[in-house]
Amino acid sequence: MGTDINRMEKVWNDFCTLVGGGSIPSEREMTLEFELGHAAGTARIAQFLAAKRELDIEIAFILGVLHDYGRIMTGSKKDHARIGSNYVREYLTQSNCFTEDEIEVLVKAVANHSCKDEVGSPFEELIKDADVLDGFLAGRKPKKTESERRLEAVFKEFDLKEMV
Numbered sequence: 001m002g003t004d005i006n007r008m009e010k011v012w013n014d015f016c017t018l019v020g021g022g023s024i025p026s027e028r029e030m031t032l033e034f035e036l037g038h039a040a041g042t043a044r045i046a047q048f049l050a051a052k053r054e055l056d057i058e059i060a061f062i063l064g065v066l067h068d069y070g071r072i073m074t075g076s077k078k079d080h081a082r083i084g085s086n087y088v089r090e091y092l093t094q095s096n097c098f099t100e101d102e103i104e105v106l107v108k109a110v111a112n113h114s115c116k117d118e119v120g121s122p123f124e125e126l127i128k129d130a131d132v133l134d135g136f137l138a139g140r141k142p143k144k145t146e147s148e149r150r151l152e153a154v155f156k157e158f159d160l161k162e163m164v
């Protein structure tokens with residue numbers, strides 16, 4: 001790995017290595033093709049939302065990539081946010097390129113990202129909205145009213161015509 005690699009590239013490369021390697025379960029609720037597309041899509045949308053909300057776009061990208069880490073590691077949706085937050089803490093700590101404060105922000109946002117009906121910290125809100133928006137843009141209708149509400153709020157935030 002080159003020394004000039006930035007943290008976004010490092011996290012994305014590590015993520016792809018994990019997804020492409022043999023260490024995760026082959027029995028999965030969502031395909032790995034889906035997981036890769038969703039991670040990349042959510043990460044880019046998170047950057048865009050972060051720019052609008054004056055949040056750090058690098059942290060936003062990394063959060064987008066890692067938010068479903070639990071589902072990557074277990075293959076299951078069940079409790080994937082909480083489970084993922086433990087894996088994310090371990091990964092970020094051993095990567096040695098994040099401060100304790102950054103790790104706390106990322107871990108907390110991963111842990112709570114499934115609580116779409118609750119309002120959390122700016123990064124928690126960012127990842128919930130980016131998650132829902134990626135699904136919508138990929139052609140999946142929102143299943144829950146709280147997701148629909150989030151979509152409507154984001155469209156309003158960007159002054160977009162009603163899309164839901």
Ligand SMILES: [Fe+2]
Pocket residue numbers: 038042067068131
């Ligand atoms: Fe997600």
